[in-house]
Amino acid sequence: xxxxxxxxxxxxxxxxxxxxxxxxxxxxxxxxxxxxxxxxxxxxxxxxxxxxxxxxxxxxxxxxxxxxxxxxxxxxxxxxxxxxxxxxxxxxxxxxxxxxxxxxxxxxxxxxxxxxxxxxxxxxxxxxxxxxxxxxxxxxxxxxxxxxxxxxxxxxxxxxxxxxxxxxxxxxxxxxxxxxxxxxxxxxxxxxxxxxxxxxxxxxxxxxxxxxxxxxxxxxxxxxxxxxxxxxxxxxxxxxxxxxxxxxxxxxxxxxxxxxxxxxxxxxxxxxxxxxxxxxxxxxxxxxxxxxxxxxxxxxxxxxxxxxxxxxxxxxxxxxxxxxxxxxxxxxxxxxxxxxxxxxxxxxxxxxxxxxxxxxxxxxxxxxxxxxxxxxxxxxxxxxxxxxxxxxxxxxxxxxxxxxxxxxxxxxxxxxxxxxxxxxxxxxxxxxxxxxxxxxxxxxxxxxxxxxxxxxxxxxxxxxxxxxxxxxxxxxxxxxxxxxxxxxxxxxxxxxxxxxxxxxxxxxxxxxxxxxxxxxxxxxxxxxxxxxxxxxx
Numbered sequence: 001x002x003x004x005x006x007x008x009x010x011x012x013x014x015x016x017x018x019x020x021x022x023x024x025x026x027x028x029x030x031x032x033x034x035x036x037x038x039x040x041x042x043x044x045x046x047x048x049x050x051x052x053x054x055x056x057x058x059x060x061x062x063x064x065x066x067x068x069x070x071x072x073x074x075x076x077x078x079x080x081x082x083x084x085x086x087x088x089x090x091x092x093x094x095x096x097x098x099x100x101x102x103x104x105x106x107x108x109x110x111x112x113x114x115x116x117x118x119x120x121x122x123x124x125x126x127x128x129x130x131x132x133x134x135x136x137x138x139x140x141x142x143x144x145x146x147x148x149x150x151x152x153x154x155x156x157x158x159x160x161x162x163x164x165x166x167x168x169x170x171x172x173x174x175x176x177x178x179x180x181x182x183x184x185x186x187x188x189x190x191x192x193x194x195x196x197x198x199x200x201x202x203x204x205x206x207x208x209x210x211x212x213x214x215x216x217x218x219x220x221x222x223x224x225x226x227x228x229x230x231x232x233x234x235x236x237x238x239x240x241x242x243x244x245x246x247x248x249x250x251x252x253x254x255x256x257x258x259x260x261x262x263x264x265x266x267x268x269x270x271x272x273x274x275x276x277x278x279x280x281x282x283x284x285x286x287x288x289x290x291x292x293x294x295x296x297x298x299x300x301x302x303x304x305x306x307x308x309x310x311x312x313x314x315x316x317x318x319x320x321x322x323x324x325x326x327x328x329x330x331x332x333x334x335x336x337x338x339x340x341x342x343x344x345x346x347x348x349x350x351x352x353x354x355x356x357x358x359x360x361x362x363x364x365x366x367x368x369x370x371x372x373x374x375x376x377x378x379x380x381x382x383x384x385x386x387x388x389x390x391x392x393x394x395x396x397x398x399x400x401x402x403x404x405x406x407x408x409x410x411x412x413x414x415x416x417x418x419x420x421x422x423x424x425x426x427x428x429x430x431x432x433x434x435x436x437x438x439x440x441x442x443x444x445x446x447x448x449x450x451x452x453x454x455x456x457x458x459x460x461x462x463x464x465x466x467x468x469x470x471x472x473x474x475x476x477x478x479x480x481x482x483x484x485x486x487x488x489x490x491x492x493x494x495x496x497x498x499x500x501x502x503x504x505x506x507x508x509x510x511x512x513x514x515x516x517x518x519x520x521x522x523x524x525x526x527x528x529x530x531x532x533x534x535x536x537x
Contacts, residue, residue: 076378077373080374080376080411080413083377083410083411083416084370084383084409084410088338088385091337092338093342093366094366097342097343098343099343100340101129101167101170101343101344101346102125102129102167103164104132106132111124117182118181118182119182120178126171126174126180127180129171130191133164133196133199133200138199140160141156141199144294144297150297153294153297153298154297157297157302157305160302161302161305165306166345167345169310170344170348171346172197173346173348174362175189176192176193176211178359178361193206193207194274198278199298201299201303203275205272205274205278206271206275208267209255209267209270210251213259213267214258215314217262219328219332219355220333221326221327222433226251226254226255227243227311227314229314229315229321230321232315233430233432234315234319234430234431234432235396235397235399235430237397239315239432240397243315244308244312247307248307252275252279255271256275281299285299313389316390317389318332318333319334320334320426320429321333321429323428328379330352330381331381332355333352333355334351334383334392335350335351335369335381335383336384336387336388337350337366338385339386339388341388347362347363350368352376352381353365377412383408384407384408385407386407392404396426396430401419401423402423404422405419
């Protein structure tokens with residue numbers, strides 16, 4: 001019995017091993033046959049039993065196909081908003097924004113009366129800022145008038161520039177596009193520019209003519225807009241030096257000429273009377289040695305500092321210009337969002353929105369941007385987040401496109417723009433236009449002319465003080481700077497009504513890559529001149 005048990009046990013183990021070897025051989029042969037046959041030949045039962053093995057590249061491709069399928073079912077606006085929300089889930093300029101335009105609040109008991117004479121109650125903080133300047137700055141100037149001192153004048157200049165300059169300039173900008181007071185109190189609307197502006201370094205009779213009547217009407221188009229950034233290499237700091245230096249003389253002589261050529265005789269008379277009276281006051285106070293220290297720290301130095309600041313800001317706002325649409329409403333600027341500067345400057349970061357609809361209230365700009373995001377995506381407007389003009393201009397001058405790319409917001413449906421593509425596009429949008437009127441390659445000539453003309457001013461101030469010699473040297477500085485620097489970039493006159501040939505525009509129209517551009521309706525009375533000019537050209 002024992003022997004029989006052992007024999008049966010060994011024979012059964014041998015049979016099991018034989019079956020196991022045969023099954024393994026069958027599996028190997030089946031795998032070899034399966035590699036040569038298609039999946040369609042394999043029974044569905046076996047396919048369902050086998051686990052699906054997918055590589056990482058295949059899974060990524062499948063995900064992209066699913067996203068493309070989902071995107072194809074969305075409209076263009078929904079796709080643009082989807083790309084925008086991926087980077088900006090909540091726009092802090094709309095939700096939770098704490099306004100910081102005013103320096104300090106005014107007494108509450110005067111608010112009901114002021115609101116009753118205002119055009120829009122939402123602009124009350126702008127009125128508060130103007131009252132802040134009157135309450136805080138004007139008494140300090142009275143103190144400087146009776147107690148002249150260079151140390152006191154310098155301290156008060158720093159106080160004005162640091163505490164009120166940015167707020168006042170953007171307040172003046174806001175109330176120039178939309179009147180602050182009702183029509184029956186129209187004379188009060190003139191006080192911001194002509195009454196308070198000179199205290200902050202703005203000559204009366206110049207800002208509205210320059211910014212609203214010229215800059216927005218001509219839409220930053222060279223040569224009729226003297227502050228156009230088109231003929232400059234906007235990635236070079238030497239272009240900024242030339243841009244700022246020539247502004248002073250051009251604003252004095254060109255603005256009245258522009259008003260005369262455009263038939264704005266009311267603005268012409270206002271500019272000649274107000275601006276002429278301002279400069280005669282400065283020259284008289286300085287030439288006859290009557291309160292020269294007060295005049296220098298109240299009018300002369302603020303004019304130089306504020307003028308340079310304003311032009312630097314305008315240069316940075318129009319530093320990116322689309323070569324395919326340089327004279328359009330969406331192609332001459334960019335937008336920056338979600339930066340604290342927007343809470344201090346009436347949402348001025350939405351500059352493309354402002355140029356497209358200049359009479360849109362500043363509080364509605366972020367909402368308008370999101371509600372019409374498909375227009376900005378279609379025109380490929382640059383949108384940046386968490387950065388403001390100074391940082392953008394610095395990265396442009398240093399060509400640090402990689403750092404700027406960190407703030408870039410993708411809003412175009414489809415494939416994201418890579419870093420290399422973004423850098424190439426930045427280089428393309430900062431190039432100068434109209435090669436007949438551009439800066440030469442010898443950029444060393446610009447600082448040489450600038451500082452060469454500045455030497456007489458410094459010498460006369462050092463050896464002769466604030467005397468007629470200093471006044472003559474100052475005029476020589478502006479005259480030499482104007483003659484030498486503008487000889488490197490001579491603009492056309494207003495008599496030449498031919499439209500310049502912008503680089504890349506004709507090629508883009510021929511290729512039709514971007515499609516037909518949408519044209520925004522004129523948003524102010526001053527823009528009708530620009531539209532008539534384009535039709536005539």
